[in-house]
Amino acid sequence: MDFREYIEKTVPVSDADWQLFSSKLENRIIKKKSTLLEVGETENHISFIEKGIARFFIPKEDKEKEITFGFCFKNEFISAYDSFLTRKPSLYQIEALSTMSVWSISYQDLQEVYEKTAMGNLIGRLSSERLFLIKSKREQSLLNETAEERYLNLFTERPNLIKEVPLKYIASYIGVTAQALSRIRKRIS
Template identity: 35%
Template sequence: MKLDEKILPIILRNFSEENFGAKEIIIEEGKIARKLYYIKKGVTRAWLNNDGKEITFQFMFEGSFISSWESLFYNSPSLYNIETIEPIDVYSTSLEEFRQKMDHDPDIKEFYYASLEKRLLEYQKLFISRIKDTAEQRYHDLFSQFPEIIRRIPQHYIASYLGITSVSLSRIRSRK
């Protein structure tokens, strides 16, 4: 049994279950995040407003912990929104309750830090990809990592994530 198969039920045991419909903001830019969420079912996107233009920078699927980390940890306004793309079912808890669990169980702490390391590496790969790869390379990498993305996420969000227009994305997809 893998660590996450053993630890995840222990972590989620005292979390509350919540449901959100499609296109609901669960963490709002400029507001302080108060909860840590774990996606049981559904998909969300993280985005920010840049002079009236929505810039998507992350998609989170089932099995992801989500929050506005800097807001949650430092009690500061969130720099971005987290919005549901489709209806989602989540487990939620406060940071304080989660930290208490980590203090009492070293396996939970190990699981948490492994999750953070994985997230950090994903951000690093995205950052480097934005510098060195073409939009077409980024599209193919995204599609190979998450093949369901085409089925579950509207094209204009994917284009925003890739830093291109929907028209450019259509051209890339037609060259497959």
């Protein structure tokens, strides 16, 4: 599915709007294990993932203690959205877990698209709603579910995550050690 198809699943886009919007898009290839955004950098893009997987994490000196708190996949928007909106430095990093192809629009270009097209506000709304729902669901999960329930829900809702993401990141994401995740996996198999 291409970016325009994805957007037009929600609302039709005029050719003129698409022309302006797509002229602002930059296709970026990000190599596996590369950093899309460092702690302390201000996010300057909202991107649409055409291919690949990224993780959001809080780095620690001891790599084993890094806290993974999010993943993004193909046909999803990706951004350190809080930093993007506030224009303040990010408190976390985004890393490519596989080689990624993304379509990015800069903050400045997006403001122009907002002003000049009907579609601009739709893009803003779609990306912010998507990023908000992921964040909200994760918070609810951490507050209301056991680690085992979080793992089983991940398995059901995002089976690609279990297949394509290293277990140490999944363990961190559900809030347990790798050893605890191993015990959970043994119990449910």
